[in-house]
Amino acid sequence: MLTPGLINAHTHLELSALRGKAPGGRGFVPWVEGMIGARNQLAAEQDSEAIDAGVGELLRAGTVAVGEVGNTLTPVELLASAPILGRVFHEVYGMREAGEQRLRDADAARDARRASWPDNLSYTLGPHTLYTLHSELAQELLARARGAGELTTLHLAEHPAERKFLMDGGGPFARFVESKGGNLAEFTPPALDPVRYAKELGALAQDVLLVHLADARREELDLVAEARAPVVLCPRSNLHISVKLPPLLDMLEAGLQPALGTDSLASCSSLDVLEEARTLAERFPTVPARTLIAMLTSYGAAALRLADRLGQLAPGRSPGVVAFEHDGAAPADPERFVISRAPRARNILSRPHPTIRS
Ligand SMILES: [Zn+2]
Numbered sequence: 084m085l086t087p088g089l090i091n092a093h094t095h096l097e098l099s100a101l102r103g104k105a106p107g108g109r110g111f112v113p114w115v116e117g118m119i120g121a122r123n124q125l126a127a128e129q130d131s132e133a134i135d136a137g138v139g140e141l142l143r144a145g146t147v148a149v150g151e152v153g154n155t156l157t158p159v160e161l162l163a164s165a166p167i168l169g170r171v172f173h174e175v176y177g178m179r180e181a182g183e184q185r186l187r188d189a190d191a192a193r194d195a196r197r198a199s200w201p202d203n204l205s206y207t208l209g210p211h212t213l214y215t216l217h218s219e220l221a222q223e224l225l226a227r228a229r230g231a232g233e234l235t236t237l238h239l240a241e242h243p244a245e246r247k248f249l250m251d252g253g254g255p256f257a258r259f260v261e262s263k264g265g266n267l268a269e270f271t272p273p274a275l276d277p278v279r280y281a282k283e284l285g286a287l288a289q290d291v292l293l294v295h296l297a298d299a300r301r302e303e304l305d306l307v308a309e310a311r312a313p314v315v316l317c318p319r320s321n322l323h324i325s326v327k328l329p330p331l332l333d334m335l336e337a338g339l340q341p342a343l344g345t346d347s348l349a350s351c352s353s354l355d356v357l358e359e360a361r362t363l364a365e366r367f368p369t370v371p372a373r374t375l376i377a378m379l380t381s382y383g384a385a386a387l388r389l390a391d392r393l394g395q396l397a398p399g400r401s402p403g404v405v406a407f408e409h410d411g412a413a414p415a416d417p418e419r420f421v422i423s424r425a426p427r428a429r430n431i432l433s434r435p436h437p438t439i440r441s
Pocket residue numbers: 093095152238294346347
């Protein structure tokens with residue numbers, strides 16, 4: 084059984100050394116505290132080795148393109164030598180001075196690599212979230228990407244602590260900011276839910292890839308669909324951190340065509356995006372396997388603005404080809420077979436041309 088190459092539309096390769104090191108199940112803030120604690124224990128060479136291994140894992144899974152988000156550009160040189168396409172989103176966070184400093188640092192890191200930037204990757208600045216970034220900075224990042232005609236990305240409506248912090252400035256995230264010595268006075272809560280706040284800031288749009296929406300409600304998903312914003316879901320990460328899945332049935336009913344991503348190895352056990360579809364297949368048995376395969380391929384390619392080349396086995400495209408081997412007679416339901424754990428091997432028959440510009 085053949086499929087187009089798989090699209091992993093949301094990764095954080097720089098966190099690859101944290102596999103299994105940030106315990107979940109207690110919500111976002113306890114997870115992020117564990118993640119930061121574990122990250123502080125790591126040496127730089129452990130990071131590079133784990134990122135290198137992560138790139139290998141992506142390739143073996145049949146991944147042909149990634150949406151890679153990071154605070155640093157460490158993964159760039161390791162992705163550069165791999166036969167994979169990547170949209171690199173250089174993530175900025177922070178209130179006032181801290182955020183402005185991170186933006187200056189991001190610009191300097193980008194400038195240092197500009198001459199040697201690899202052909203298989205694009206580069207865009209991206210706002211981390213709307214609750215960890217000053218609204219003026221978020222708008223500046225959005226304006227920069229929009230001005231350049233580029234796709235950017237934003238984590239949105241991931242967990243209830245985000246909603247609470249945006250509504251009234253309180254809850255577990257406020258306590259986390261204070262525990263880190265942050266000044267809550269630098270953030271004025273907009274008293275809006277995450278999706279409506281994104282709309283107010285101009286972040287609900289076709290050029291902003293929205294990540295998660297695990298905590299979004301039906302009428303909020305309608306706003307996302309109305310704005311025709313691309314969406315990527317990371318169900319295994321949501322399960323690990325918050326023991327909650329994204330509202331997939333509501334999303335499909337709203338007309339969204341979500342891509343899938345593994346998120347980082349700090350919240351997910353592998354970089355195999357097919358496992359995201361399998362997880363959804365188990366928990367949402369009424370969703371057709373054809374839809375789940377589209378989420379891995381054509382929806383993913385569209386979300387990363389690579390649909391003219393990837394995501395479909397069709398004339399004029401070069402999407403890469405993945406073969407799923409079966410025993411004996413061909414499976415009666417090939418789409419369900421691909422999503423199931425029945426294939427005895429997954430072979431990568433071809434990969435797309437490794438340049439991001441067509
Ligand atoms: Zn993420």
